[in-house]
Amino acid sequence: MARKSGVRSKSTQASRKQSREKEEETFRKLQERIESYDPLVDEKSVSQFSDLPITDSTLKGLKEASFVSMTDIQKKTIPLALKGEDLMGYAKTGSGKTLAFLIPTIECLIRNKITEFDGLAALIISPTRELAVQIFEVLTKIGKYNTFSAGLVTGGKDVKYEKERVSRMNVLVGTPGRISQHLNEAVGMETSNLQMLVLDEADRCLDMGFKKQIDSILGHLPPTRQTLLFSATQSESVRDLARLSLTNPKRIGVSSDQEISATPDTLEQFYIRIPLDEKLDVLWSFIKSHLKSKILVFFSSSKQVQYTYETFRTLQPGISLMKLYGRNKQTSRLETTVKFSQAQYACLFATDIVARGLDFPAIDWVIQVDCPEDASTYVHRVGRAARFGRQGKSLLMLLPTEEEGMLKRLSANKIEPKFMNIKQKNKKTIRPQLQSLCFKDPLMKNLGQRAFISYFRAVYIQKDKDVFNVEALPSDKYAASLGLPGAPKIKIKGGTAGKEKKNASRKLVELAKLDDDGEQQQQQQKNKDDGKVRTKYDRMFERKNQTVLSEQYLHMTGADGEGTDEEEDFMTVKRQDHQLIEEELPDLSVPVSKRQAKKALSKKASIASKGNPSKLKFDDDGVAHAIYELEDEEDFKKAGDARDQKAAFVLKESEVMNEADVEDKATAREKRQEKKRRRKELERQAREEEEDYESADDNDNQLTADLDRDLEYSEDEQPVAKKPKWFETQPVRPAARDNLVEIDEPETLEDLESLTARLLNG
Incomplete structure (x- = not known):
């Protein structure tokens, strides 16, 4: 087993050595093609990316991203950039400047065998976040078959998250402010191995107020680097930047006497x-x-x-x-x-x-x-x-x-x-x-x-x-x-330092404010040392209100010297006291006659000449409006025909009434059910009370009979007449049973005659 492992290791080493030799041979041939390239002779023959002396991995990425033919600026810049020359590229907007610096950047890292352990090797700066994102997306497409790492750093993202990873990036794409911040603050971000610096839209970077940030970035970079500067225009500031950052640059694009590049022909x-x-x-x-x-x-x-x-x-x-x-x-x-x-x-x-x-x-x-x-x-x-x-x-x-x-x-x-x-x-x-x-x-x-x-x-x-x-x-x-x-109403405060103030570091602004506060305290201490007497009025004007709304109010009105928005620092809403016109003021003099005094003191007399008072409401501008304002006739006509409006109104109200009817019917149904439940409850209570009353009457009758049977009355004592029951007052109805009629035995002659008459009539 050991021998087999040794054989395998030797064969693996041999294959690795062979692949390295093949790779070095490929790089040597590419370098020979690059060195032998003559822009005046070979420019016409080079029309596609496959004609360039670049690696197969880059060609594969370009082909999958559908980049086949080259534009004019790409034909002129890429071969010279592959030679290692510093370039100043000027071309029409939309001419493909992005690939003109991305392809040389990738090839530079491949030829120098940059790995993830070599730190920052290429830096690409763009003026805006959107452009930085676009450049990074193109980089990931055409460089997907290479092994180096790339990162995107722009404002608006988590700084701590970027600081933890930015030191491991080989290619860094970002805006000037964020890149400058990482170079100043990120621990472990080493730039000594930097091979390529790209300034895209350099004139725009300067116009947006990033000159200080770019100067700070250039101060961190080694002088032995290749620099590519691309812009759609030429200006004096761009030339100054080129003199500071480029070494013997090649100017490619428009001629030096043409200040602005032309617009597209289509x-x-x-x-x-x-x-x-x-x-x-x-x-x-x-x-x-x-x-x-x-x-x-x-x-x-x-x-x-x-x-x-x-x-x-x-x-x-x-x-x-x-x-x-x-x-x-x-x-x-x-x-x-x-x-x-x-x-x-x-x-x-x-x-x-x-x-x-x-x-x-x-x-x-x-x-x-x-x-x-x-x-x-x-x-x-x-x-x-x-x-x-x-x-x-x-x-x-x-x-x-x-x-x-x-x-x-x-x-x-x-x-x-x-x-x-x-x-x-x-x-x-x-x-x-x-x-x-x-x-x-x-x-x-x-x-x-x-x-x-x-x-x-x-x-x-x-x-x-x-x-x-x-x-x-x-x-x-x-x-x-x-x-x-x-x-x-606006008031122009002057000054055009808005861009510099907008792009200034917030920490530096806070430190400047602290310095100003310290100077103010030193001045106060100096006044004390000089023996100047500070009155209570001086202390009152120096005092700062510490309530919740004071600082917000000062910030809103601009009384503290700062505006709510940096873009509006040069002007604020002008606040003035109202001008009083004496002719328009009411007469508040003392009445000189009884009639004037009566009119002034009588409410009825005071409104006689002004009409009846009406309630008003005020809008945001302080203009008074009646609570109920009638619609103008023109607005009414614009809404359509009166009949159509009437029909629409009736239809809308009918829908509202139908919805109200449904709710009313449901309410009425609930009320009926409640009344029914209440009536049944009352009937149940009545039945229970009647049963209790009848049981009590039966007990009373039984007790009365027992007393009549057992009690003996004295001679001078007369029995109390008993109140008849309700059923005892009813006439006796004969009960028919087997065709027999039961009657009481007549005792007197009158009873007998009455009985005879009843039987005859019955």
Whole structure:
């Protein structure tokens, strides 16, 4: 047995050695093909993934994921990335940049023989959670036949759960904030063996305020690494980042003098000129006329997304509605992304968080309700449609003040959308329905007010003042189009540091607050040391109310210097004292005559000139309404013909009466049964009492007979007359028995005559 085991072990070792030699030979041949690759000569001959010098396991994963032919950016970048070069890739949106960096990443790990014990070897950074999830899903599909481990880390997940496992990952895909947090806090996360760094949508990472996080990440990584930077646009900030993180990079894609990459060739682009107060009406009419389409609608703020989604969902246009924005929960965002990707006909309201990198299949229309901040944002928004050669359309809504400036900036980047004219007969207004919703539901009204303020904020913070002019916006008309009774009063506080504050670490903010409190205490101690006298008024103004609602109230009103929402820090509702107009105030002077005094003191005389008083109720805006308000004649006519309304009312009341009749009949039946039970109970009690009475009478008769027989009366004592019984007063009826009649023996002549007369008459 020992010999056989030894023979088997030797044969196993030989087979392992042979497989290693075969694997090394394969890697050597692939490396020779990679080194001999000439982009100028071989680029035209390479059209499919099978033509690339990559391993069989990667080819198998690509084939099962239905990736066969390569796009232009993939042909240019993958061979150079396999050589180990640093790359700056620029290409049209929807051109397949994800595979352009995933395939070199996988091949780099395979050639370096990375295992789960080697720690972090590849790091992929994306600006949004949805894009990170999409990259991770593609990675798991094409790398399923490899042995290395991969992980996804994004905000909104359990940090402790990720910290326990992140140190064992070979490939890490995530957002800048969460990756920076793990590099700073996770124990055992080693980056000395890092081989590959990928920055996807680098310009978007910088635009979203992640510059500090990216700088922190680069500080943890070794300089001897390969870096791939991909973006759809070129900007000065991206060039600065490339100078810091890349070594002699190869620029692939558009030329350096072209600032913005072109839109897809299969995309039809349109724009309309529209007033601000008609945007929701046009959007509603468009959705109602395109129910058999897949539509993506962009707004400039999350509050507008929430308000439009809630109102349109209540009005029910006839198509599935969805919403997606940054402050939504992570689980809800992923669920919405999957649903919209799988839906055939749907409408998604979203912010610019969806504008980068996400691949939603077969989008028919991209609607931009709010003007994009620049041409780059426009390119990314419309790039969600017409991806990978498919057909698609886009529609841009421009205000009259935005039209000239925005079209000029698009034209400078070789983008020429066509003007579309909207027929007035096809446009339907939903303003009355929105007003009704805001009047009935205070929460809906609050959403409308927040949407109003957030839109003005989004316009105010834009850098291009030639296109965006907040002073030219018709606030009253826009508020009326949202269904609001009036435009909320807003106060601009200034500052555009919202993105940096939003992405700042909460722990650092708390430490800063503690530092401020410490400085305040030091200042108070210094005042004491200086000998300054603090009066009771000073202590009163320095005192902080510790009741339950004080801090919430200060936070709500903004008295503590902070707002309830970071997005609304630049403006708050302006609170002012009411201005009193003396002409409108009642006359409260002392009466100077008896007639005025009588009128002032008499209730009847005071209401004579004002009419009878009536009770009123007040709505949320403080407007008084009568308790019973009659319906307007126009509303009554809109409801339909009077006869039809009468018939419907009679039918409804008949149903109510029928239900009431059923209940009344059941009640009456119960009452009858109760009366019947009560009557039977009374009869039973009467029978029992009668039986008791008859038994008592029999006992009395027997006792009387015994006394008459036994007692002896004295001579002067007369017996007391006995009261006859009820049956003794009845006349004696002859009983017929054997044709005999029993009679008493007559004692006198009168008795005999009476008997004779009775017998003769009988």
